Structures are given as C-alpha cells and as structure tokens.
Amino acid sequence: MPKSTHHQNVSSPRGLAQQSVRCMSSRRSQTGTGQHSSPTVFPEKRGKTKSLKQSDDGVANEGPEKVKAHEHRIDIGDESSDLLGYDVFCGKLALDKKAKITSADERMGSGTGNPDSIDARLTSKALIWGSHMLRLEDVISVSYNSGLRHFLVHAYPVTKRSCGLSCFLKPQRIRKDFRFLAPSTEEAIQWVSGFADQQCFVNYLPHPMVSGKKQAPDIVTSEPLFDQLYFKCKSPPKVLVILNPRSGHGRSSKVFHGKVEPIFKLAGFMMEVVNTKYAGHAKELASTVDFRTCPDGIICVGGDGIVNEVLNGLLSRSDQKEAISIPIGIIPAGSDNSLVWTVLGVRDPISAAIAIVKGGLTGTDVFAVEWIQNGVIHFGTTVTYFGFVSDVLELSEKYQKRFGPLRYFVAGFLKFLCLPKYNFELEYLPMTKEAVDSQGKVLEDQEKIDMSDLYTDIMRRSKTEGIPRASSLSSIDSIMSPSRMSGGEFDTSGSTLASNEPSEYVRGLDPKSKRLSLGRNNLVAEPDEVLHPQPHLSSNPNWPRTRLKSRTDKGWTGLTATNDSRGPWAATALYDKEDISSTVSDPGPIWDTEPKWDTEPNWETENSIELPGPPDDVELGIKKELAPKLEEKWVVKKGKFLGVLVCNHSCKTVQSLSSQVVAPKAEHDDNSLDLLLVNGSGRMRLLRFFVRLQFGQHLSLPYVEYVKVKSVKLRPGINTHNGCGIDGELLRVKGQVLCSLLPEQCRLIGRPARDRM
Numbered sequence: 001m002p003k004s005t006h007h008q009n010v011s012s013p014r015g016l017a018q019q020s021v022r023c024m025s026s027r028r029s030q031t032g033t034g035q036h037s038s039p040t041v042f043p044e045k046r047g048k049t050k051s052l053k054q055s056d057d058g059v060a061n062e063g064p065e066k067v068k069a070h071e072h073r074i075d076i077g078d079e080s081s082d083l084l085g086y087d088v089f090c091g092k093l094a095l096d097k098k099a100k101i102t103s104a105d106e107r108m109g110s111g112t113g114n115p116d117s118i119d120a121r122l123t124s125k126a127l128i129w130g131s132h133m134l135r136l137e138d139v140i141s142v143s144y145n146s147g148l149r150h151f152l153v154h155a156y157p158v159t160k161r162s163c164g165l166s167c168f169l170k171p172q173r174i175r176k177d178f179r180f181l182a183p184s185t186e187e188a189i190q191w192v193s194g195f196a197d198q199q200c201f202v203n204y205l206p207h208p209m210v211s212g213k214k215q216a217p218d219i220v221t222s223e224p225l226f227d228q229l230y231f232k233c234k235s236p237p238k239v240l241v242i243l244n245p246r247s248g249h250g251r252s253s254k255v256f257h258g259k260v261e262p263i264f265k266l267a268g269f270m271m272e273v274v275n276t277k278y279a280g281h282a283k284e285l286a287s288t289v290d291f292r293t294c295p296d297g298i299i300c301v302g303g304d305g306i307v308n309e310v311l312n313g314l315l316s317r318s319d320q321k322e323a324i325s326i327p328i329g330i331i332p333a334g335s336d337n338s339l340v341w342t343v344l345g346v347r348d349p350i351s352a353a354i355a356i357v358k359g360g361l362t363g364t365d366v367f368a369v370e371w372i373q374n375g376v377i378h379f380g381t382t383v384t385y386f387g388f389v390s391d392v393l394e395l396s397e398k399y400q401k402r403f404g405p406l407r408y409f410v411a412g413f414l415k416f417l418c419l420p421k422y423n424f425e426l427e428y429l430p431m432t433k434e435a436v437d438s439q440g441k442v443l444e445d446q447e448k449i450d451m452s453d454l455y456t457d458i459m460r461r462s463k464t465e466g467i468p469r470a471s472s473l474s475s476i477d478s479i480m481s482p483s484r485m486s487g488g489e490f491d492t493s494g495s496t497l498a499s500n501e502p503s504e505y506v507r508g509l510d511p512k513s514k515r516l517s518l519g520r521n522n523l524v525a526e527p528d529e530v531l532h533p534q535p536h537l538s539s540n541p542n543w544p545r546t547r548l549k550s551r552t553d554k555g556w557t558g559l560t561a562t563n564d565s566r567g568p569w570a571a572t573a574l575y576d577k578e579d580i581s582s583t584v585s586d587p588g589p590i591w592d593t594e595p596k597w598d599t600e601p602n603w604e605t606e607n608s609i610e611l612p613g614p615p616d617d618v619e620l621g622i623k624k625e626l627a628p629k630l631e632e633k634w635v636v637k638k639g640k641f642l643g644v645l646v647c648n649h650s651c652k653t654v655q656s657l658s659s660q661v662v663a664p665k666a667e668h669d670d671n672s673l674d675l676l677l678v679n680g681s682g683r684m685r686l687l688r689f690f691v692r693l694q695f696g697q698h699l700s701l702p703y704v705e706y707v708k709v710k711s712v713k714l715r716p717g718i719n720t721h722n723g724c725g726i727d728g729e730l731l732r733v734k735g736q737v738l739c740s741l742l743p744e745q746c747r748l749i750g751r752p753a754r755d756r757m
C-alpha cells in the first residue's frame, strides 16, 4: 500500500504532539512574556482600517462561493490583543466548504498546500484565520478522522440577527461546523492536538473508508501511526441528567433534546437521562444514585425546584460529604432559574450547556432551614421567604396548569386583593463589621483559582478531601411584575455579567438599627414590640428527630463538635454558647442543650470528617473562617412584616425586563445570608415595595431593612399563615425555624460569566 511521503517525517504520535507543544513553547518564547503574554497579531490585523480593507479585497478576489465564508468575519483589530491569549499553533488553513471529502483531495501532496490556504493560528483563546476569529469559548469539540487532512470544528458562536431585527432581538448562539483543510496530515494532527491541549474535546474517528468497510487502495489507512494516534484531551464526562418534563410549562423535554443534548453529544458526554415521574422523584434519584455511574455530576433540567430537590436528595444521604461534592449542572428550562442566572450569568439552555461543557466549578453557599421542634432540615441555595411571597407561592400551585409561568402574577394579584396581616417573632445574628470587612478582604485578595479540572475523578477526590467553603426568589419579582409574564421562548442570547460588587455590612437601616446590628444591643424596638428570647421548645434533649438525621448525626456536625470555627454551623454553635453566657433569658438553640460533642467518646475517630483545611481552601481560592466575636448578639424583633426574605445570593429574575435583584449586595459565596425585612402591613406598603423593586430602589424605603446575617430564627405568630418558601418549594413552619449556612458548599458546574471572558 502506498504511503504518503509526508508521513515519514513523523516518528510517532507522541512526536506530533510534542511538535505541537514545541510550536506552542516557541511561540510563547517569541512573545517573551510567558503564558499569558499578548499574542502576536498578524500584521494585517494591526489596524482596523487595514484589516477591513484587506478582508474586503480578499472577498472580492475569492468569488461568490468564498464570499459566504466571510460571514463569520471578525475584525480583530477591534479586539484587545490580550483577549487572544498566547499562541498554541500556527500554519496554513483553508476553510473547506465541500460537504464530502474525496480521496483525490486526500492525495494532494503535503508540500503543495492549497491555493486557498491562508495564515491561521490557534491561540489559547481563539482560532484565527485570515480576518476571521472563532473564540474557543464557543467551540464545543473537534472531529477528526484518522489519516485525513480535514478536521471539523463544532462551535456555537453568538450570531447577530438579521439587519432589521438586530435592534429588537438579542444575538443568538447558532451551531456552525467549520471544516478546515490543512496542507498535510501531520499539520492537521497538530491543529487537532492544539485544540485538545486547550481542553476541547476531540472526537477521534477512524478513517471514513475504514469505518465504512470499503477500503480504497489509494487511501492511507493502514498507517499504524494514525491508528494509534492519541490526543491528549479530557476524557468524556459521565453524567446523570434529571429532567423534569413538566418544567417550563412542559417545554423542558423539547429544550433538552432539541438544543442541549446535541451539544452534550458533540462534547462526548456519556449521559443517562431520567425523566421525573412525580414531585420528589428527583430527590429520590439524587439520594440513591450510585456516584460511580455519574462521577462527573448530575445535570438538572428544569426550574429552581428540581435543583432544590437534587440538592436535598444529595444532602439526605449517609455519604453526605461525598454527595455535596458531586457537581451540579443546571439547564434552565423552568419558569425561572434564578440560581444559574445569578451565579453563573447564564439564562438560556444553550449557553448553560456550553458552560457545562467548558467545565469548571463554582462553589456556592448552601443554607439549611431547620424546624427546631422536630429537627427536620430542608436545604436551599437561593432564598427562603415568609409572609406574602410564600402565600403567593402556595396559591400559585392552584394555577400551575392553567397559567404556567403566569401563575405567580395571577396568584400575586389575588393575594394582594385579600391581603392578610403577618406576624412573626424574629431573631437574627448580624455579621459583625469586622467579619464582613475581613471577608471582603479575603475575597478581594484571593487569587481566583482556576477550577477547570472539572472532570477529575470526584469519587477519588471526595475520599481524600472535604468540600471546603469557597464561593428563587425566582418568583418574587414575577408576583407583581407583568414584565416577566412572557414566559415564552427561551432566551438564547449570550450571557450577561453577574454583579460583582463587594459585599457591604448593613444597608438600608436607620442609624439606630445599624448600631444595634453591630452588636451593641441585642434588642430592636421596631416594628412593634421588643421581645426577650423565649426558651426554645426544643430544649428537651430527647426531642424527636424525623426524616433527616439530626445535625449530631450529620457529617458536618463534626465541625461544631470539635469547636471548629471553620464553618457557620460551628460559628453558630459558638455564638449560641456566647448567648447563653451573655443573655440569661436566651438559652440558645437546641444543640446547646444536647451533650457537647467534644465530650463524646471517639467523636473524632468515629465521626471523623476531613475538615476543609488550608490546602482545600487554597484549591477553591477562598478562605472562609469567621472568628466568633464576643460582642455579637442576636437581634430580636416581633411584629408585623409583609415579608421576611433570607437570600443566599442576589436573586436575579430571569424573566424580568429590568435586571432588578432582590438582594443587591448578596454574593453566592460570601459566607453570609442577606436578610430583607419588609416591615408593617397594608396594600399600599406592599405595592410601593414591588414597584420600587422593579427599579432596584426597594431598599430605600423606610420600612425595608437589609442586614447581612449569619443566622435567622423565625416563628410565625398566632393566626399567621405559616407558609415557608425555599427555592420555590413550599413548606409549613411549625414552631420555630432556624436558617443558617452549611460549612461546606455545593459545586455548580460552570464558571461565572466574568471568569469566562
């Protein structure tokens, strides 16, 4: 069988890869500034005018067929050169518009090149050929058939709508497959290796004639070199997809199979897709799944509700620590997806799928709402709320079938017409100014560690390390905001940056309240009455624990047990102990009445938990220790509240026209909760609150308080509706509930928008 002469220059596949690397390093050294140096921009790209002129000339010379190839032209003279990263490989490429590759094409000599070949280079951020650029962020994978000069780049670049509509419609991501022809097979391999080096999945296939079992004698297929070719790229992720077919008014299946699945398939994902059959099914699945079948994560397709179920399923397992380390991917296909929109800045299914394919992990705080009376705990990542909003959530369930995403508006309107009064007893533990400042400093100082190694073996990792802390009210805005009523097609535009503002201690409080929250006093007279904390019903050490294990049984209880202050649970316990000593009338939460963990025999060995120590914190790039402050006191309030909202992140709403947020200063990973109190009662107050919310001015209302807190305890008054919403799930409060953060974070798959740039 004849062999192409160009093959003889390459001694081994490894050799090819090494050549690619050599090219990469030589390019890097040319720039002289190391890995992240400014790239060498082709001479013709240096100036905008020149670039445009040249490309125009090029188009004119290429004829009609080639003109179309310029539809992706990007004037990189406009781009900051830093955006292009460092050079990985360079050479000649031709964009091949042919649908099929003939063997004649493949027989072309290596040295002859192609008449249409143009200078091209692959950098760590983009593939640039001629005056075109394709961002690697938009590249899903590369397909390459052994022994060919062609390779196919699969991408979803953001494409502007046609001229007339571009002013009204947002840009869309549309799939484009670019078929490139390299001058030789060796160079094709080097290009593909370059993509693999940049973490693009390579779909490496046998030669088409081999796979088709009709081997042509003139085609180079028996070359052992290519049969053994090995591209050093990430292995295909193995995930469990949990799809709520009722989400998004029944559109979620279509969204997943039509838009998302093809992307995952291109990226080589090995998926098991399970449709939920009933409410609670996702929780069951997450609580029982064998992680060996989905070591790279669980992908939730639906709204915030399905994510909440999965989280609660994971945290109800006996292997809780391992469970919370399982990455959670979110494909927004529900009525609202506040979590993924707020935290990752993604609100359409295609962008979410790409973010998942690109990988990386984003640590996100998890809060626990504990029913103190019976020990039941429900977890959340977005918000827990009481008062008007939870009533609306309850009423909206009636209208789910009839109104779909409009149900919140309908229920909100009806509830507004017959608005009850809500009374609550409330205690909260404010963050101290010092804690907020030091937290802010740590967050500022920290170097964001690249957690790109998503597809590592989670099982292995979780056995050797804890999950350290790093960093909806989906429906609230919709209740009074007809702007979100669209609920129609999913937005397929590119993502928008999430807020990056630093956290602040207390805002929207009058000076007195500020002083009080700073811990100089633990009682607040407003709105109605000052309360002295009552002994908790649960002070009986033998109170029952139901459903979930008590904290003393749970993995993270070990943190408090050993008086470790590395997490909020620990911190809370310590603060509570301080409360006992400093406030005679407050015996502190229930766990103070229970045996001290550090006196229990063999606690450390029997319940040992790999605490999130410094190395892990370094890995996630965040140190989250909050030293307890002696002067911290629970602030106690009792009275009428239209709403009590405890937010874990800023709670952006996907469907709102404006980008208003409920808790503008909240961060998903700042180790604190943001408490929003809407004091008082009455429709006028409520209306003003929601109107102001649309414009992001709700915090300026005199009856709205906003405090950064560690924990909140709440007890509904007599005759007050006792609904409690957690991430859109409705529960009932009996007695008192306590809301605090867990010491460990969950991990969302994908990076925040600002880190993906």
Ligand SMILES: Nc1ncnc2c1ncn2[C@@H]1O[C@H](COP(=O)(O)OP(=O)(O)OP(=O)(O)O)[C@@H](O)[C@H]1O
Binding pocket: 244, 245, 246, 247, 248, 249, 276, 277, 278, 279, 280, 281, 301, 302, 303, 304, 305, 306, 307, 309, 333, 334, 335, 336, 337, 472, 474, 728, 729
């Ligand atoms: N097959 C099913 N049948 C009925 N209910 C289900 C099913 N699967 C999940 N659920 C429940 O549906 C609720 C809502 O799910 P999800 O949040 O995914 O969709 P959504 O209501 O469209 O979105 P959002 O909550 O953002 O409005 C969840 O609380 C879940 O328990």
